[in-house]
Amino acid sequence: MFLNTLLVVLTDLAARFLGSTVFRQHFHLFLSAVVMFGPTLSFWVSQHSVFAKRSHFLYRMFLRSGWGWTCIFVGSFVFLLSFSIRRSLSLSMRHLSRLVVAGGLWVGFCKLLDLLENATGSCYEPLLSGPEVANGQPLLVLREGESKSMCLRAGMLWRGYEVSEDVFLLCLCCLLLAEETAVFGPYLSLGGISGAPLRILFLFCVILLSLWIFLLLCLLAYFPQFPTQLLGGALGCLSWRGLYQGWYRWGPSWFCPGRPGLGLLNTKTNCSEEQNTKLNHDHSN
Structure with missing residues (x-):
């Protein structure tokens, strides 16, 4: 009984937070x-962590x-x-x-991205026994005519646009x-089972979600690589905006799965039809 109560309290709090307008918009x-x-x-x-x-x-x-x-x-x-x-089952498959x-x-x-790195990169052979550069790294000698796969198999370094x-x-x-779990808060507020x-x-x-944010912070803090990480983050955000803020807003059809919660948030309810329409409109925004 205690564990079930704890589960309900934790999920209600998390659902209310993830489903809030402030979280979804920011x-x-x-x-x-x-x-x-x-x-x-x-x-x-x-760096010893x-x-x-x-x-x-x-x-x-x-x-x-x-x-x-x-x-x-x-x-x-x-x-x-x-x-x-x-x-x-067909509706579930559409959402999936x-x-x-x-x-x-x-x-x-x-x-x-792999093709881009292959097209813009070059193979370098580290001279471990040769003269050292000022920062203590071994001197790199360019090897012409090597592909990325051949370069890495030979134990050399490939440097390209990453x-x-x-x-x-x-x-x-x-x-x-964040998008897929945000519907749980409105669903519970409508009296969903x-x-x-x-x-x-x-x-x-x-x-x-918390783990992914933590790992993202770890990568940025312990393995900083500018601007490759900034470009990766920008590409992830642009992909999300193109899908969830663009294509999925067209509505469900044979070529579009629709937004998360579409067709679900107006079924389990103890509220009036007007409240249902308002909540679905808020979620779409």
Whole structure:
């Protein structure tokens, strides 16, 4: 009984916060400020911290498979919420298709960024036994005619025009989590039924969102790379704006899955029809 009460209190508070107008309208600005000013944290953090090592458990376990974790928890939450309301598999699949679209966008951008790095990069061989430069790094000798794959297989360094895929992924996942979980607050305020499984999935999504923000701060503070991280964050925010603030506002059709919560927030209610219309309008804004 105590654990169930604690679960209800925590999820109600989180749902009220994520569903608030202030959060929905300003979260992308907060994320942009984190990406822009996060590297300044490198002046205060210790490079001897456990988070200053790329081999840390959080980086290996979550960052390298960030999109998979996001799809598992967000997809489960979206499916359970939509199916428990409408009992329509086609409607649930339509809402889940937003994850498919975002996943395709993520893969496509990664391919393009890889092509860009290949086209603009060059291969360098470090002379470990040669003369050292002033900052203590080994001298790099340009190797002509090497592709990126051949260069890396030979143990050499590839330097090209890079955009941080890690920051791109984390920003996209944070904004996607914020959009997809924001409907839970309005749903509860309309008297929607919410059992323990749905609340647990929602709580996992909130924890995952907090973890992505924490890992983003760690990357910016312990591994600052300007302007590649700034470009990655900008690409993530532009992807979110193009999808959730652009395409998905056209309404559901054969080529558009629609906004999160569309067709769901006006079913479970003890309020008047006017209140339903007002809340759905507020969520769309």
